[in-house]
Amino acid sequence: MTPERLRVDVMTLDDARSISVARDWMRDFLRRSDAPDGCVEQAVLIVSELASNAVRHGSGAVLCQLVAANRDQCVLTVADFGGGTPAVVDRSVEDIGGLGLVIVDTLALAWGVALFAGGKSVYAMLRTSLHGTDERAVGVAR
Numbered sequence: 001m002t003p004e005r006l007r008v009d010v011m012t013l014d015d016a017r018s019i020s021v022a023r024d025w026m027r028d029f030l031r032r033s034d035a036p037d038g039c040v041e042q043a044v045l046i047v048s049e050l051a052s053n054a055v056r057h058g059s060g061a062v063l064c065q066l067v068a069a070n071r072d073q074c075v076l077t078v079a080d081f082g083g084g085t086p087a088v089v090d091r092s093v094e095d096i097g098g099l100g101l102v103i104v105d106t107l108a109l110a111w112g113v114a115l116f117a118g119g120k121s122v123y124a125m126l127r128t129s130l131h132g133t134d135e136r137a138v139g140v141a142r
Helices: 016-032 037-057 100-107
Strands: 007-013 062-068 073-080 110-116 119-127
Touching: 007 016, 007 037, 016 037, 016 062, 016 073, 037 062, 037 073, 037 100, 037 119, 100 110
Parallel strands: none
Antiparallel strands: 007 062, 062 073, 073 119, 110 119
16 A cells, blocks of 8 residues: 555444454455555454454444555554443453453554543554565464
8 A cells, every 4th residue: 555545444333243244354454555465464363353342342333443544554443332341351361352452452553542522542553564464463474
């Protein structure tokens, strides 16, 4: 993707069945940007975790937005209208569930939460190219 071309896409999720739609949406968006497969699959996992959390713990429709301003990264935002503030919790690798934000924290370049009246927005900055990275960090086979 050329640096001067801003791309934005938005979708709404209604329920847990929409999570697979969100994964396809992310995959399609990044493949149109010529992102490497390793970056695409990490981003798909991140959108799956954030959207799942929003559907499970939020309230009402879930809004997902992707903004790509350059060839190296994009920002995913997932907003819901429920209370609470998402946070990474200490979990054992043997625990079942509750590891979504640990995954996001590990794979995203950065992530955070913004609260607004009646809800919250969780954002994650995602890698969309291998420029300046160790290829092993994004699962690129040699």
